[in-house]
Amino acid sequence: xxxxxKNGTVEMKNVPSIVSxxxxxxxxxxxxxxxxxxxxxxxxxxxxxxxxxxAESRLQxxxxxxxxxxxxxxxxxxxxxxxxxxLNQCTGSAYSMRNNGARFVGLYGACSTxxxxxxxxxxxxxxxxxxxxAALTSSHFCSAERQFRFPxxxxxxxxxxxxWTATASGCVIVGKHEAPPFIKTITIxxxxxxxxxxxxxxxAAMAPxxxxxxxxxxxxxxxxxxxxDLILTGDLGYVGSEILRDLFLxxxxxxxxxxxxxxxxxxxxxKQDVHAGGSGCGCSASVLCGHILGRIKSGExxxxxxxxxxxxxxxxxxxQGESIPGIAHSVHISFDxxxxx
Amino acid sequence: xxxxxKNGTVEMKNVPSIVSxxxxxxxxxxxxxxxxxxxxxxxxxxxxxxxxxxAESRLQxxxxxxxxxxxxxxxxxxxxxxxxxxLNQCTGSAYSMRNNGARFVGLYGACSTxxxxxxxxxxxxxxxxxxxxAALTSSHFCSAERQFRFPxxxxxxxxxxxxWTATASGCVIVGKHEAPPFIKTITIxxxxxxxxxxxxxxxAAMAPxxxxxxxxxxxxxxxxxxxxDLILTGDLGYVGSEILRDLFLxxxxxxxxxxxxxxxxxxxxxKQDVHAGGSGCGCSASVLCGHILGRIKSGExxxxxxxxxxxxxxxxxxxQGESIPGIAHSVHISFDxxxxx
Numbered sequence: 001x002x003x004x005x006k007n008g009t010v011e012m013k014n015v016p017s018i019v020s021x022x023x024x025x026x027x028x029x030x031x032x033x034x035x036x037x038x039x040x041x042x043x044x045x046x047x048x049x050x051x052x053x054x055a056e057s058r059l060q061x062x063x064x065x066x067x068x069x070x071x072x073x074x075x076x077x078x079x080x081x082x083x084x085x086x087l088n089q090c091t092g093s094a095y096s097m098r099n100n101g102a103r104f105v106g107l108y109g110a111c112s113t114x115x116x117x118x119x120x121x122x123x124x125x126x127x128x129x130x131x132x133x134a135a136l137t138s139s140h141f142c143s144a145e146r147q148f149r150f151p152x153x154x155x156x157x158x159x160x161x162x163x164w165t166a167t168a169s170g171c172v173i174v175g176k177h178e179a180p181p182f183i184k185t186i187t188i189x190x191x192x193x194x195x196x197x198x199x200x201x202x203x204a205a206m207a208p209x210x211x212x213x214x215x216x217x218x219x220x221x222x223x224x225x226x227x228x229d230l231i232l233t234g235d236l237g238y239v240g241s242e243i244l245r246d247l248f249l250x251x252x253x254x255x256x257x258x259x260x261x262x263x264x265x266x267x268x269x270x271k272q273d274v275h276a277g278g279s280g281c282g283c284s285a286s287v288l289c290g291h292i293l294g295r296i297k298s299g300e301x302x303x304x305x306x307x308x309x310x311x312x313x314x315x316x317x318x319x320q321g322e323s324i325p326g327i328a329h330s331v332h333i334s335f336d337x338x339x340x341x
Numbered sequence: 342x343x344x345x346x347k348n349g350t351v352e353m354k355n356v357p358s359i360v361s362x363x364x365x366x367x368x369x370x371x372x373x374x375x376x377x378x379x380x381x382x383x384x385x386x387x388x389x390x391x392x393x394x395x396a397e398s399r400l401q402x403x404x405x406x407x408x409x410x411x412x413x414x415x416x417x418x419x420x421x422x423x424x425x426x427x428l429n430q431c432t433g434s435a436y437s438m439r440n441n442g443a444r445f446v447g448l449y450g451a452c453s454t455x456x457x458x459x460x461x462x463x464x465x466x467x468x469x470x471x472x473x474x475a476a477l478t479s480s481h482f483c484s485a486e487r488q489f490r491f492p493x494x495x496x497x498x499x500x501x502x503x504x505w506t507a508t509a510s511g512c513v514i515v516g517k518h519e520a521p522p523f524i525k526t527i528t529i530x531x532x533x534x535x536x537x538x539x540x541x542x543x544x545a546a547m548a549p550x551x552x553x554x555x556x557x558x559x560x561x562x563x564x565x566x567x568x569x570d571l572i573l574t575g576d577l578g579y580v581g582s583e584i585l586r587d588l589f590l591x592x593x594x595x596x597x598x599x600x601x602x603x604x605x606x607x608x609x610x611x612k613q614d615v616h617a618g619g620s621g622c623g624c625s626a627s628v629l630c631g632h633i634l635g636r637i638k639s640g641e642x643x644x645x646x647x648x649x650x651x652x653x654x655x656x657x658x659x660x661q662g663e664s665i666p667g668i669a670h671s672v673h674i675s676f677d678x679x680x681x682x
Contacts, residue, residue, distance in 0.1 A: 004420060004469040008444035051661050079345060080529060087655070088429040090449045094653040098532040098666040103349035105457065105529060106653070106668075108431045108449040116446065120461070127468035128345040147657075188421060188446060191439040312435040312447070314428070316488075320392050325439040327447075 002126045008188035008213075009220035015339050016125035017178040019132065020071025023290035024062035025282070026141070026167030032267045037290035039066035045142065045167060053087060056140035057096040059282075060085070063169035063289070064096070064136055071173055075100065078173070079131035080124055082117040084108050085138050085281050086165075087147060092138050102134075110310030111206075111235055112189070113137040114170060114285040115329035118306070121174040122183040122331065131175070138169035139280030148315060149199065161201040163237045164274035166266055170285025172293070181296040182337040185221050186330065189213035191312065193325040199318050203240025203263075203276055206309040209326035210236060211247040214307055217330040225255055230304045232292065233328070234284020235263030237277030240309070262287035262308075284308045293333070302335045343467045349529040349554075350561035356680050357466035358519040360473065361412025364631035365403035366623075367482070367508030373608045378631035379509075380407035386483065386508060394428060397481035398437040400623075401426070404510035404630070405437070405477055412514055416441065419514070420472035421465055423458040425449050426479050426622050427506075428488065433479050443475075451651030452547075452576055453530070454478040455511060455626040456670035459647070462515040463524040463672065472516070479510035480621030489540065489656060502542040504578040505615035507607055511626025513634070522637040523678040526562050527671065530554035532653065534666040540659050544581025544604075544617055547650040550667035551577060552588040555648055558671040566596055571645045573633065574669070575603030575625020578618030579610070581650070603628035603649075625649045634674070643676045 003011045023038045030041035040062045047058040060083075068075060084107035085092030097104050109116035117135035124133045142152055144165040150156040174183065192212055196205040210233050218224055225231060225248075236244055241261045248255050262284040263277035288306060295301045309328040318324065344352045364379045371382035381403045388399040401424075409416060425448035426433030438445050450457035458476035465474045483493055485506040491497040515524060533553055537546040551574050559565055566572060566589075577585055582602045589596050603625040604618035629647060636642045650669040659665065 002468055004472050008421070010469060053655075053657055053661065054663075080349070084447075084449060088657065089451065089653055089655040091653070091655040091658050094532060094666050094668075095658065095663070098534045101531050103529040104532050104668060105461070106425075106449040108425060108447040110430065120446070123468065124464065127343055127464065128351060131345045188444040190442050191435060191445050193439045312430055312432070314394075314430040314432040316394055316429065317432050317436065320394065322395075322436070325435050327435075327445060 005220045011185050012126045014177050015182045016174050018181040019175040020067045020173040021289040021293045022063045022066025022171045023286045024169045034291050052143035056092040056143050060096040060138035060169045063171040067171040081134045082120040083136040084113040112308045112310030113281045115308035118331045119186040125174040133174045136171045137281040137285045139282035141165045141167045159200045161239050162275045163279035165280035166278045166283035168282030168286035170289035180335045181333050184334045185332045187217040189328045191325045195323045197323045202311040203237040205311045205324040206326040207240040207243035210309045210328040213328040228303045228305045229301045231259045233261045234308045235279040236261045237263040239276050299335050304333045306331045346561045352526050353467045355518050356523045357515050359522040360516040361408045361514040362630040362634045363404045363407025363512045364627045365510045375632050393484035397433040397484050401437040401479035401510045404512040408512035422475045423461040424477040425454040453649045453651030454622045456649035459672045460527040466515040474515045477512045478622040478626045480623035482506045482508045500541045502580050503616045504620035506621035507619045507624035509623030509627035511630035521676045522674050525675050526673045528558040530669045532666045532668050536664045538664045543652040544578040546652045546665040547667040548581040548584035551650045551669040554669040569644045569646045570642045572600045575649045576620040577602045578604040580617045645674045647672045
């Protein structure tokens with residue numbers, strides 16, 4: 001049985017394995033620095049569909065299928081699917097999984113969803129013998145932009161703090177203790193709102209939540225930044241990442257070169273016009289599944305603290321003058337599968 | 342450790358208790374047949390706030406507080422909160438829980454959220470010793486109507502199949518095996534879409550999912566309708582309930598008088614102008630927390646199969662000509678706490 005430590009942290013007892021993973025992205029993500037890492041790159045941003053929303057569902061299916069394929073897993077062998085996305089009523093996930101027989105737990109954590117779904121999949125895999133649990137999420141630039149900001153055709157100008165919603169998806173399948181990567185501990189975050197009201201400055205809205213969750217994770221597990229090869233947030237972008245570094249510096253903690261952000265890794269900010277960096281559920285999902293998990297599996301990375309961050313923003317509430325709450329969840333993914341005490 | 346049976350069903354090993362619960366509703370719900378059952382009835386449909394969305398968050402806080410109060414539980418003693426609602430980006434829950442320190446897992450399951458959150462809370466309580474897990478959801482007539490259909494001021498005419506979104510909220514707190522009510526088994530549902538496109542006929546869109554989950558639950562647990570005092574759906578309303586009865590009749594199974602629907606219980610359809618009945622996450626949540634759990638606690642009801650149903654409807658996808666997917670999750674709540682084999 002997993003062990004509840006305190007303040008959102010759970011230590012895995014059986015230390016479940018990430019038995020497979022898959023990623024799928026759009027053309028622009030395929031042209032970025034990680035382009036060669038992804039399992040599936042589409043030249044067609046509509047993914048063969050006639051609306052952006054259906055395109056996102058199709059994109060998500062590609063990531064799910066790639067994960068099944070890599071692990072030689074039949075769709076019917078998946079016990080539970082934990083999935084969510086940015087669209088109203090999480091339709092990216094609901095339409096992607098409808099009528100396929102998957103036992104479905106819908107999540108909403110904005111861009112924190114990859115970590116949220118991984119936390120749920122980890123607890124289920126650790127506690128329920130014989131289960132295979134999929135954690136799945138996606139985002140699509142066009143469906144997200146028109147829902148949260150302006151339709152593409154409007155040609156609205158983007159301020160420097162704005163981030164670029166990735167057209168991307170990732171799927172992780174968590175099962176019994178077997179081989180690396182392993183999930184060792186998770187920390188579920190709390191909703192923190194520091195009063196940011198600018199829908200074009202998500203990084204600033206999310207950074208305090210990322211700080212709180214990572215700090216709590218360190219405290220509850222008795223670890224420090226030095227215990228990780230990589231502390232990876234997704235997706236604070238340039239603005240949020242700098243704030244996070246500053247918040248830790250105020251505690252005398254230097255994150256240094258072991259820290260990176262998925263939003264800064266997915267795109268080349270000098271060549272690609274993404275302003276403060278990438279964002280969207282699919283950004284951290286695709287970077288994790290395309291670029292990180294393979295390196296943990298091979299032993300190149302030993303300990304990664306993956307912390308996806310979400311801005312729980314609603315256009316309705318922002319129009320009502322409300323500020324934007326943020327949340328972040330941490331997952332410690334390790335090459336080492338030693339079972340905890 | 343809980344036991345995974347198959348097809349979405351999990352049998353609780355330690356058989357967690359529902360250690361507390363709370364409910365809060367609006368005036369119209371307070372005037373209905375169950376009015377005297379609720380912990381908190383507000384005469385003010387705005388709950389002291391200046392927007393409907395903020396009103397819903399305030400309503401949800403009332404239910405949460407009532408659950409803490411009934412159980413003499415400090416807010417800081419809650420380990421995890423599983424919450425969601427109907428609003429875009431689930432803001433009812435996000436704004437209700439922001440900055441209160443709760444470790445928050447955001448869910449989206451439309452009106453199935455009370456069962457979905459209970460399933461998550463049950464697995465966490467059963468697997469993570471020493472945790473108290475809150476399952477929480479809400480809906481508000483005014484915030485839901487304007488988001489999904491028309492603003493109130495438009496005065497749109499409602500067809501007979503339409504349901505009335507309840508202004509209501511419920512919170513259940515699940516902890517260690519102690520005293521009734523107990524959660525014995527859960528069945529996570531799958532997304533079923535039978536092609537219904539009418540946003541004013543949610544009952545028909547959800548009934549096939551309810552049928553599938555309840556049937557699967559019977560099969561996986563080796564039970565039949567006779568094993569339950571009450572099989573309770575929420576919220577199929579009149580139209581969906583009749584379809585569910587018919588679907589079971591086709592299998593030769595008569596649900597009979599042991600079957601009821603929260604949407605038919607919350608309002609008096611003869612006196613209150615709710616057409617096919619109540620709906621919304623808060624409908625089943627408030628009926629469960631206000632009317633059902635107390636009767637299980639006292640032993641008046643021995644075995645209840647609570648199955649909340651959700652229509653995963655998005656106005657965007659419906660406008661694109663898509664049909665409405667449904668989902669349902671079942672929770673077996675019992676007076677008997679015998680720990681399974």
